[in-house]
Amino acid sequence: MIQIADEKRTEPMNENPAEKHIPVLLNEVLEYLDLKEGGLYVDGTLGMGGHAQAILEGIGDNGQLIGLDRDDRAIALAKRRLAKFDGQCTFCHDNFYHLNRVLQDLDIDSVDGILLDLGISSFQMDDPDRGFSIRNDGPLDMRMNPQAQITAFDLINSLSEKEIAHILRDYGEERFSGRIARHIVNARVEKPIETTNELSQIVLRAMPFSKKPKGERIHPATRTFQALRIAVNRELEALEQFLQFGVDFLKPGGRLAIISFHSLEDRKVKITFRQMAKDGQVKLILKKPVFASDEETSQNKRARSARLRVVEKI
Ligand SMILES: C[S@@+](CC[C@H](N)C(=O)[O-])C[C@H]1O[C@@H](n2cnc3c(N)ncnc32)[C@H](O)[C@@H]1O
Numbered sequence: 001m002i003q004i005a006d007e008k009r010t011e012p013m014n015e016n017p018a019e020k021h022i023p024v025l026l027n028e029v030l031e032y033l034d035l036k037e038g039g040l041y042v043d044g045t046l047g048m049g050g051h052a053q054a055i056l057e058g059i060g061d062n063g064q065l066i067g068l069d070r071d072d073r074a075i076a077l078a079k080r081r082l083a084k085f086d087g088q089c090t091f092c093h094d095n096f097y098h099l100n101r102v103l104q105d106l107d108i109d110s111v112d113g114i115l116l117d118l119g120i121s122s123f124q125m126d127d128p129d130r131g132f133s134i135r136n137d138g139p140l141d142m143r144m145n146p147q148a149q150i151t152a153f154d155l156i157n158s159l160s161e162k163e164i165a166h167i168l169r170d171y172g173e174e175r176f177s178g179r180i181a182r183h184i185v186n187a188r189v190e191k192p193i194e195t196t197n198e199l200s201q202i203v204l205r206a207m208p209f210s211k212k213p214k215g216e217r218i219h220p221a222t223r224t225f226q227a228l229r230i231a232v233n234r235e236l237e238a239l240e241q242f243l244q245f246g247v248d249f250l251k252p253g254g255r256l257a258i259i260s261f262h263s264l265e266d267r268k269v270k271i272t273f274r275q276m277a278k279d280g281q282v283k284l285i286l287k288k289p290v291f292a293s294d295e296e297t298s299q300n301k302r303a304r305s306a307r308l309r310v311v312e313k314i
Pocket residue numbers: 021022023024044045046047048049050051052068069070071074094095096097117118119120121144238239
């Protein structure tokens with residue numbers, strides 16, 4: 001069963017949201033990355049730079065961090081947050097599955113640690129114009145990289161009923177995938193489906209009466225939105241590609257830490273890490289994933305579904 005994070009609603013957009021953002025599983029990431037003073041680290045999902053800031057503080061004045069994000073707006077925010085570490089950071093607007101190319105361009109063979117904190121940030125979720133939010137109406141976009149070609153609008157308005165149902169089932173484990181896909185295809189005969197509100201209303205109408213929300217924990221369209229987001233951004237493909245080579249760029253003793261938010265991602269990480277351990281490439285630092293403490297989940301709903309896995313290169 002996929003566990004899906006409910007949409008996190010935080011305060012309204014702030015002038016500088018990066019400064020307010022609290023990274024998920026921060027203490028655990030710092031502990032298990034086992035930071036080395038003066039080390040070289042990669043944050044493959046820079047976001048608002050929360051984990052990156054803590055890593056930079058942990059590795060001292062001689063440490064270096066390479067930060068990647070496929071969202072140039074996230075890079076801009078992180079740059080502001082990390083301005084005080086001038087000279088210690090390299091920012092790359094790129095997908096982490098291109099890390100091999102990024103490191104080659106920088107003439108770097110290996111690093112002391114790599115962190116991936118998968119999914120989207122609250123900064124992306126909370127901006128209605130990005131089209132990730134069920135509760136705040138916006139265009140059906142959902143691209144993490146605003147320069148990417150395909151939007152959620154394109155998928156919803158051009159794929160066949162069968163293809164939409166597949167996406168909802170495979171990436172959202174939505175048990176009403178067939179009904180929802182049929183309602184989507186019927187609705188778009190009238191006019192294209194353009195906004196997040198229109199889509200969530202269609203999903204609600206597709207739900208059998210008895211399944212309509214009565215104080216439900218998550219919005220009934222959550223699985224549909226998450227599935228579409230995964231499809232638009234080809235999230236699982238990016239993770240799969242990265243997992244094939246990520247460890248190759250670690251120094252012996254270097255660590256790879258991955259935080260995932262649903263079981264589709266976590267399963268890929270778990271299986272790959274176990275296989276690499278069997279092949280003698282890595283040591284499993286955690287036999288089981290680490291979850292956020294009750295204290296953290298009470299302050300940050302998104303942390304409820306976060307889980308961390310870590311391996312060390314042999
Ligand atoms: C959960 S946020 C990371 C938050 C960050 N750890 C912090 O403390 O602020 C995930 C970020 O990763 C980026 N991202 C997701 N998939 C990516 C990929 N394949 N390549 C590069 N960046 C990605 C998203 O754009 C988003 O900014």
